[in-house]
Amino acid sequence: MANCTHDCGTCASACGSRAKTSFIKPPHKNSKIRRVVAVTSGKGGVGKSLVTSLLAVRAQAMGLKTAILDADITGPSIPRGFGVHELASGTDGNILPVTSKSGIKMISMNNLLEHEDDPVVWRGALIAGAALQFWTDVVWGDIDIMFIDMPPGTGDVPLSVFQSIPLSGAVIITTPQELVEMIVKKNVNMARMMNVPVLGIAENMSYFACPDCGKRHELFGRSKAAELAEKYAIPAVARIPVDPALTALADSGRLEEAETDPLAEIFSCILASREIKDPLN
Numbered sequence: 001m002a003n004c005t006h007d008c009g010t011c012a013s014a015c016g017s018r019a020k021t022s023f024i025k026p027p028h029k030n031s032k033i034r035r036v037v038a039v040t041s042g043k044g045g046v047g048k049s050l051v052t053s054l055l056a057v058r059a060q061a062m063g064l065k066t067a068i069l070d071a072d073i074t075g076p077s078i079p080r081g082f083g084v085h086e087l088a089s090g091t092d093g094n095i096l097p098v099t100s101k102s103g104i105k106m107i108s109m110n111n112l113l114e115h116e117d118d119p120v121v122w123r124g125a126l127i128a129g130a131a132l133q134f135w136t137d138v139v140w141g142d143i144d145i146m147f148i149d150m151p152p153g154t155g156d157v158p159l160s161v162f163q164s165i166p167l168s169g170a171v172i173i174t175t176p177q178e179l180v181e182m183i184v185k186k187n188v189n190m191a192r193m194m195n196v197p198v199l200g201i202a203e204n205m206s207y208f209a210c211p212d213c214g215k216r217h218e219l220f221g222r223s224k225a226a227e228l229a230e231k232y233a234i235p236a237v238a239r240i241p242v243d244p245a246l247t248a249l250a251d252s253g254r255l256e257e258a259e260t261d262p263l264a265e266i267f268s269c270i271l272a273s274r275e276i277k278d279p280l281n
Contacts, residue, residue: 023163023164024163024164024165024166025132025135025136025164025165026136027135027136027138027140028094028136028137028138028139028140030094030139030141031138031139031140031141031142031143032141032142032143033067033140033143033146033276034143034144034145034275034276035144035145035146035168035270035273035274035275035276036145036146036147036148036165036166036167036168036276037055037145037146037147037148037167037168037169037170037171037199037270037273038147038148038150038158038161038162038165038167038169038170038171038196039051039052039055039147039148039149039150039170039171039173040150040158040170040171040172040173040187040191041150041152041172041173041174041183041187042152042153042154042182042183042184042186042187043152043153043179043183044075044151044152044153045152046152046173046174046175046204046205047173047175047202047204047205047240048072048149048150048152048173049070049072049077049078049081049149050081050204050240050246050250051171051173051202051204051240051263052068052078052147052148052149053068053078053081053082053250053255053258054240054255054258054260054263055147055171055260055263055266055267055270056068056104056147057102057104057255057256057258057260058260058263058264058267059144059145059147059267060102060103060104060256061102061260064144064145065103065105065141065142065143065144065145066103066104066105066143066144066145066146066147067097067104067105067106067140067143067145067146067147068104068105068106068107068108068146068147068148068149069106069107069131069134069135069138069146069147069148069149070106070107070108070109070110070134070149071131071134071148071149071150071151071157071161072149072150072151072157073109073120073122073127073130073131073151073157074109074119074120074122074127074151075151076108076109076110077108077110078106078108078110078149079098079106079108079110079111080110080116080250080253081250081253081255082100082101082104082106082253082255082256083100083101083252083253083254084098084099084100084106084111084253085116086098086111087111087112087114088107088111088112090139093137094137094138094139095107095133095134095137095138095139096138096139097111097138097139097140098111100256101256102256104256105140105141105143107134107138109130124155124156124157125156127156127157128156128157128159128160129160131157131160131161132160132161132164132165135164135165145270148161148165148167154186154187154190158190162190162191162194162196163194166276167196168197168199168270168273168274168275168276169196169197169198169199169269169270169273169274170187170191170196170197170198170199171198171199171200171201171202171266171270172184172187172188172191172198172200172201172202172234173201173202173204174201174202174203174204174224174225174228175203175204175205175206175220176203176205176206176218176220176221176222176223176224176225177220177221178221180203180224180228181224181228184201184228184232185232188232188234197273197274198232198234199234199235199236199266199269199270199273200229200234200235200236200237200238200265200266200269200270201225201228201229201234201236201237201238202225202237202238202239202240202263202266203223203224203225203237203238203239203240204240205219205220205240205241205242206218206223206225206239206240206241206242207219207223207239207241207242208241208242209241216241219242223239225237225238225239235269236265236266236268236269237265237266238262238263238264238265238266239262240262240263241262246258246259
């Protein structure tokens with residue numbers, strides 16, 4: 001390519017030179033992880049952490065050994081939703097994940113900070129490096145499925161995760177707004193550029209079900225999830241309602257009590273996704 005810098009590590013292009021180069025990194029030597037699913041979106045505030053958590057809750061309830069890697073380094077929120085506040089431990093450069101009440105293993109920047117409200121004021125390269133260290137330096141052990149809570153957009157961390165972690169697939173999170181198609185298209189294009197299957201699209205805040213009459217009210221506009229899934233050949237769709245009870249569970253650290261049925265179709269596609277055989281081959 002005319003503008004090639006010959007530094008493939010900073011490039012998202014699928015050019016011939018890059019196709020011959022692999023940046024995939026293996027997990028910690030004492031970890032065996034069978035499936036890894038990235039939960040991503042082109043913008044913030046759409047509920048990636050919530051969907052990541054609910055998918056993990058469903059997996060754990062089915063008897064799968066489940067983990068969450070919180071790659072949103074500057075805006076970590078995963079542990080709070082599970083009521084996990086303790087610091088991660090470790091020795092000799094190895095990090096041990098923390099564990100929720102039901103046994104979900106997780107690591108987040110908030111598990112490494114002395115105070116949860118301490119800001120992480122780092123530049124992009126350092127942030128991306130920290131996210132990858134959660135993959136390479138954490139002793140995950142035997143894991144059936146790992147979910148990665150991604151920061152918004154297509155910048156340093158998403159690019160590093162897509163390049164360096166052998167993903168089984170990605171789930172895209174949206175909300176029912178007019179700009180949603182642009183968001184979905186960006187995510188789909190990035191995933192396809194990096195040869196990562198898009199397993200489903202989850203539309204958060206899709207509707208509100210009136211507790212009195214049962215009627216669904218589309219508070220933020222008409223749902224576009226199904227038509228977008230058809231347009232971009234995304235196999236599964238989930239519509240997650242506005243639910244004050246779910247918000248209360250997240251605020252009180254009790255997400256493991258949440259209902260996960262709206263994500264059943266996407267979860268089926270996740271279970272059918274490719275397993276990681278050998279990250280280096």
